[in-house]
Amino acid sequence: xxxxxxxxxxxxxxxxxxxxxxxxxxxxxxxxxxxxxxxxxxxxxxxxxxxxxxxxxxxxxxxxxxxxxxxxxxxxxxxxxxxxxxxxxxxxxxxxxxxxxxxxxxxxxxxxxxxxxxxxxxxxxxxxxxxxxxxxxxxxxxxxxxxxxxxxxxxxxxxxxxxxxxxxxxxxxxxxxxxxxxxxxxxxxxxxxxxxxxxxxxxxxxxxxxxxxxxxxxxxxxxxxxxxxxxxxxxxxxxxxxxxxxxxxxxxxxxxxxxxxxxxxxxxxxxxxxxxxxxxxxxxxxxxxxxxxxxxxxxxxxxxxxxxxxxxxxxxxxxxxxxxxxxxxxxxxxxxxxxxxxxxxxxxxxxxxxxxxxxxxxxxxxxxxxxxxxxxxxxxxxxxxxxxxxxxxxxxxxxxxxxxxxxxxxxxxxxxxxxxxxxxxxxxxxxxxxxxxxxxxxxxxxxxxxxxxxxxxxxxxxxxxxxxxxxxxxxxxxxxxxxxxxxxxxxxxxxxxxxxxxxxxxxx
Numbered sequence: 001x002x003x004x005x006x007x008x009x010x011x012x013x014x015x016x017x018x019x020x021x022x023x024x025x026x027x028x029x030x031x032x033x034x035x036x037x038x039x040x041x042x043x044x045x046x047x048x049x050x051x052x053x054x055x056x057x058x059x060x061x062x063x064x065x066x067x068x069x070x071x072x073x074x075x076x077x078x079x080x081x082x083x084x085x086x087x088x089x090x091x092x093x094x095x096x097x098x099x100x101x102x103x104x105x106x107x108x109x110x111x112x113x114x115x116x117x118x119x120x121x122x123x124x125x126x127x128x129x130x131x132x133x134x135x136x137x138x139x140x141x142x143x144x145x146x147x148x149x150x151x152x153x154x155x156x157x158x159x160x161x162x163x164x165x166x167x168x169x170x171x172x173x174x175x176x177x178x179x180x181x182x183x184x185x186x187x188x189x190x191x192x193x194x195x196x197x198x199x200x201x202x203x204x205x206x207x208x209x210x211x212x213x214x215x216x217x218x219x220x221x222x223x224x225x226x227x228x229x230x231x232x233x234x235x236x237x238x239x240x241x242x243x244x245x246x247x248x249x250x251x252x253x254x255x256x257x258x259x260x261x262x263x264x265x266x267x268x269x270x271x272x273x274x275x276x277x278x279x280x281x282x283x284x285x286x287x288x289x290x291x292x293x294x295x296x297x298x299x300x301x302x303x304x305x306x307x308x309x310x311x312x313x314x315x316x317x318x319x320x321x322x323x324x325x326x327x328x329x330x331x332x333x334x335x336x337x338x339x340x341x342x343x344x345x346x347x348x349x350x351x352x353x354x355x356x357x358x359x360x361x362x363x364x365x366x367x368x369x370x371x372x373x374x375x376x377x378x379x380x381x382x383x384x385x386x387x388x389x390x391x392x393x394x395x396x397x398x399x400x401x402x403x404x405x406x407x408x409x410x411x412x413x414x415x416x417x418x419x420x421x422x423x424x425x426x427x428x429x430x431x432x433x434x435x436x437x438x439x440x441x442x443x444x445x446x447x448x449x450x451x452x453x454x455x456x457x458x459x460x461x462x463x464x465x466x467x468x469x470x471x472x473x474x475x476x477x478x479x480x481x482x483x484x485x486x487x488x489x490x491x492x493x494x495x496x497x498x499x500x501x502x503x504x505x506x507x508x
Contacts, residue, residue, distance in 0.1 A: 011202065012218055016165075025064060051281045072497050073501045078490070079490060080162055081136055082097055084263065085097065089451035099133050100131065101441065111130065116461070139484050142489075186206055187205045199230075218334050242290070247286075249300060249311070251280050253306060265399070268286045282300060287404055319339055334354075341390065388417040393450065396421070396446075427455070428458070
């Protein structure tokens, strides 16, 4: 009979965003019933470029009982309503993937189908005119949802954050340690295994032995436990996602604080721009087989908004995932589990999701294989669907100006993505499978924004005659416009949050 003895000791190997997110959330959720120890070395730098998030981070903060205004002040955060893509479908074009809903559903149909019918008639503006998030982002405005206006679009404003990853890890460390997490400083120089291959302990440089029952590998690309020790194996996706390097550099703030991330396509990759309260984060993700490191660095440095604050830092990576993210008594979280480039800001979400999934399948000393297998199946599904969404941005393009874009436009794609493309091209439909991360409207925004055109629309969208249809759309567009008019500027909203935390400042 399998043991039901509870485990006692959880060891997190590695700090950074992944390690301290795991430590903070487990210390809160496990209610001091387990010993949680995090080992990290101050000498090993974290990647620290994942500064853009998606709205699910608010659920994470809520679960931890974090005060959002304090969080914004401590991490130098700004607010995010979506991601703007420049030059992806064609040079000179832009669109935004905005968070949240568009318009409102009518009868049994989603709003997008009514808009699609009108757009195909040549009588509707771009779909962004029916999105509060996209129109507010374009206007540089932001506010939190107004819960006292339940029938207004202002009651539903999904948002995320741009944050300083280093400050975020420091903030979470303070939280975790206040909730009982123990920190051991130093480098791991040896990993000891039991006879059955499970990890028994890690040995620090000073000789300290840290034993555990469950190990969480947050050692980044090194994947010290899951790969270097357990030889779990890796599935390489570079044939679909050819970018394998990035330069990253911060620069001085310049211009307004934009409430969205900007991703600009370049000749062999793309460049991110993320505005924080105190600086702007920048990076150039590129494919080394299509562009030299020097050229990639030059493109980044020549396209900054302000004076660089450091020398650019190079990151090398291989897109893909571990064959198993949970192997024996090791769960890989963050970069140790695999890597998908930050094009849709999914890195921090995947850390959050892995921790939540671990809690759902939390083991006892028996480490039941059926539970581990289901955890891995769910992890694989989530990662593969995010992978498909990122591949879509590269593949659905008309760009033919460089060998890189020629490759991406003509490459073979996963069958799961092919099915979504074919279904959308037929009638604008998108089917969300098994609660995959990105909802239908997310796919529809990117598909249409990248130039993929639906040949038809849902037949039931024709139940409205043309005048009814245009009146319906016009009313929504008018309401969205009025809502944006009453929203404060993003910069002013942040200034009020920061000011509220100053000594002697009265809270409103």
